[in-house]
Amino acid sequence: MKHVYPISGMSCDSCRTHVEKALNSLDGVHATVDLAKAEAIIESDRHVSLTELENALLLQGGNYHIGQKPLPKFSPKISLAGAVYYCPMHCEGDKLYDKPGNCPVCGMDLVARPGQVDENQKTYQQLSRKLIIAVAFTFPIFLISMSEMIPGNPLFQWASMLTWNWIEMVLSLPVVFYATWMFFERTWTSLKTGNLNMFTLIGIGAGAAWLFSMVALIFPHWFPVQFQGHHGTVFVYFEASTVILTLVLLGQVLEARAHGKTNEAIRELVKLVPNEATLLRDGKEHIVPIDQIVIGDLIRVKPGEKIPVDGMLQAGSRASVDESMLSGEPIPVDKSEGDLVRAGSINGNSSFILQTQKVGAETLLAQIIELVHQASSSKAPIQKLADTISSYFVPLVLLSSVVTFLIWFFVADSNAFSFAFVNAIAVLIIACPCALGLATPMSVMVGVGKGAQHGILIKHAEALEQLAQIDVVLVDKTGTLTEGKPSIERLLVSDHAMEEKEIWQLIYSLNRLSEHPLAKASVHFAQELGINAYDVNDFEALLGKGVQGQIKGQNYVIGNQRLLTEMKINIPVSLFRQVAEAQKQGKTISYLANEQVAIAAMVISDRIKSSSSEAIAELQTAKIAVIMLTGDNQETADLVGKSLGLDAWKAQMLPAAKLDEIIRLQQEGNKVAMVGDGINDAPALTQADIGIAMGTGTDVAMESAEITLIKGDLRDIAKARKLSQQVLRNIKENLFFALAYNVIGIPIAAGLLYPYFGILLSPMLAALAMSFSSVSVISNALRLRRMKL
Structure with a gap:
């Protein structure tokens, strides 16, 4: 027996594996789970009830259900009030969480998906409050420590050095155990899971400096005389640990703010969803929440109102609708009886009645928001490079820190331990790979947002990367090259x-x-x-x-x-x-x-669309072959192919034939993009390296494609390719910035310049350099917002 059941609750490949393992644990059951389709194919030689399958999932743990319709991807209530979170380091792929907190693998703060304004703002506000507290207590510690450099230090006239050290310790407690305690939690998580990351270095470096200072303050007699200053106290590093932690926290605040800036386009889309609509029922008008509207309802849209659902104008209705949120075109579109209007577009000066065709997750606006959500939190293949670098980089830095300590300990003539300790800590701090972790996701998020502003909807970050590599574009005729x-x-x-x-x-x-x-x-x-x-x-x-x-x-x-x-x-x-x-x-x-x-x-x-000829010329100039596959007759195909100057064309192509043609081109080593708008194009869109759907086409085509051109304009392919190239270039620049700081900084922090110039890099300056590398990466990614497509 063979049955196909829907599965709800899966969000990543780890979930898929978990569900598949649970179902296959049943005797006589062979299960294959498809994450993309959210379904399980169950094969067995006996009847297996849904209850038995459901119990198998429950025993394995997790919030998975079989035989139940998955929750909708989007509804206005979910998007505006609820929140979905993901780890910006993508430790578990594209897994999503329904509550804020820390990633269970790396300890990073989970980030609210783009568009969830309140949650992103809340994270920024919480970090800002902690930063204020950290600065308030760190600044006096810094002043006390730096006062030793002032001749005739006035502080010592008020209290002894030992007393000031105790004051520094007390002031450091709110910084370490409240404002920045999350960094130490992340350090512990990274060590426990073996997933070493930037917080491994931060926690070890700052923690070691603070613990060393505590021991030196409470048990000064444990240290040899050469470690004691002229005041009879051992030098402490409370200011180094707190300044380091505060600077790292500043970087986190800047990152949270950057997340908000990259989502401006998405937030504007969310704002387009009205909360209420005027429902016509029994000849009367009723103001109702839009989540109460169902397909078939009649809705009155008054002058100047935002259209709440996708629907068709009823008899006698005419309207002028601003669809710039969908097409980018500022000129209002005239609508008459039988025409389709979209949720989020704005009515002009007339009042009209529409019959609801799509609501909630099914509206085009909801699909746009969901596509951008997916892409902004998805992971580009180039990110694997950054992850691989980080996995080797952190152990090497830890080893460098140990080697630095040993060299200074055995080579230094005096205060060897102090020199060894301080320089080892400086190596840990300056090598923090936070900029490395930000390099890819920041560029992808800004790039996806930029594309959305121009009507180019990118479903996956992988598509954003692969688009730059295509050398063949296959196009359908009807609705793609033609109107x-x-x-x-x-x-x-x-x-x-x-x-x-x-x-x-x-x-x-x-x-x-x-x-x-x-x-x-x-x-x-x-x-x-x-x-x-x-x-x-x-x-x-x-x-x-x-x-x-x-x-x-x-x-x-x-x-x-x-x-x-x-x-x-x-x-x-x-x-x-x-x-x-x-x-x-x-x-x-x-x-x-x-x-x-x-x-x-x-x-x-x-x-033929007026834009088709220009679009094809642009692609051919970029040395990309453009081939038309159409189900129309040969005479029509010849006419269109010759008039547009296509590289090749094939007529009477059924869906299976289009699919075979794509496979043939791929086997020849080509990177293929398929552009279509109909249900018959769906298999080809799925098989191609990049599927590009026309926003003027069917929902099936849009679901099958990785990229949607909302205006249905082929010229946007060239724009999308330019965006892809710029994002990839930006990512590589970010990786260079991140690695350059480390390559230059680690030897200096280790004391390489000391024998020649007497220069040592203090842990505080190392922390400042580390934070500056993160700021450089964020600033470079945000430059994409200014690029012209």
Whole structure:
């Protein structure tokens, strides 16, 4: 027996492995779990009940459920009020948490996903309060310590050196055990899990300095005489440990602030979700929360209001809608009966009624927010380089610190232990790899936000990296290169026919009463010409053929050639020749005729987008081959391919054929991007190295793709590729900054310059240099916000 069940509660590959192991623990059960589809395929030679499967999951632990519909990815209530957290170091992949706290692997503070304004702000405020406390107590410690350098130190006239050392110790307690205690917790977590990171160095370095000072203060007689100053006390490092910890805390505050800055675009998207809507029920208007709206409800949108759901304008409704939040275009879009409007767009000066089609997680705005959420907290493959460097770097730094201690201890003529200790601590502090950990995620977050501002939605950070490597772009025709809807290309007129304006008046008058898509195309064209309609009598729609009606006492028909043949209407030779030439090019023809003869013919086609030619030229200039795969006939494919100057094209391509073509190109070593907009493109979008969906297409295409071009403009591919290249370059710059500080700083901290110049790097200056490396990485990542696409 084989069954497929939905699984809820999984958020990372670790969860998938956990669930799969639990299900396979049952006798006679072979389970395969798919994380992307959130489902389990259960094969067994006996009947296994859902209860038995559910119990197996419960015994293994975790909040996983089988046979239940997963929770929606998004609802306005969840996004605005709740919070989801992730580890910025991605220790457990893309695993998410529903509560704030520390990562169980590395101890880092969990970060609220972008868009959760309150949570990000709360983290920043909490760290800021701790920083104020740390500075308030660290500054006097610093002054007391530095006062020794002042001739005739006035502090010693008030109290002895021993007393001031005790005051330093007391002042250090709030800094160590409250404001920065989280760093020591992270140190312990990293040692316990074996996942050594920047806090391993911070905790060991600052902790060793503080403990050394405590022992020196309480048990000074344990130290030889050479370690005692002229005041008879052993030199303490309370100021070094507190200043180090405070500077690191400052870096954390700057990072929290940077997280907020990179999410400005996402926060603006969240603000577009209105909290209430005007529901029409039983002929009355009711103001209700938007989470009470269901599909099929009628909603009234008043002038200036934000549209709360995705829906279709009802009979008699017209509106001018600002869709700049979706398309980036500032010009309002005119909407009429039957047109789709999107949640988050803004109504103009009219009031209209829409019928709800999508709510909550299903709206386009919700999908945009969710896509950016996923990408901002996802992990690019290049991050593996930083993680690998960190895994080797921290043990090497610890070894360098030990070697520094031993060399100074055995080489120094006097105060060897003090020299050895201080320099070993300086090595630990300056080598803190926090900048290394920030290098990739900061650039990815800013890059994803930048893309969202330009209508380029990136689902995974991996896609942002791979986009820079593509060398072949495959494109569907309909809805991708073309507009995906019928439009009037031109009007063919027979010899001695009436004036063209009058012809369009006849066409407009009849077709405006029809619901056929081809009729709507001619109506739209006539409206653009400013044509006025005649009154029509005895109108009749002829199914599959066309329409007929009486205008000014004469009968007219609009339809295909079969209709004219059945009604024995003559087609003039001059008109027939023009029509034959257009049909060779794959065009659709619709005739206008009176009772005796055809007057004119409309050439209808799926018009090529005005932006397609420019987009293809840009890609070809970048040495990227552009190939069209279409299910249309060969004549139409040839016409489109030649007019756009494509590198190649293939016609009559079914979904399976498109998939095979992508596999063939990949086997030849190409990096392939597939661009499509329909359900039939979904397999190809999934198979390609990068799937790119048109935002004007189907939801299935958007779900199957890694990148969505919300405006449906192919020129955005070039923009997305430029963004990808700039983000990768920014990441590499960040890695250079992070490693350069360490390569230069560690030898100086170890005392390399001391034999030649008498220069030693104090732990405080080492901490300052370490923090500056983090600030450099953050500042460099934020430069991406200013780049022009």
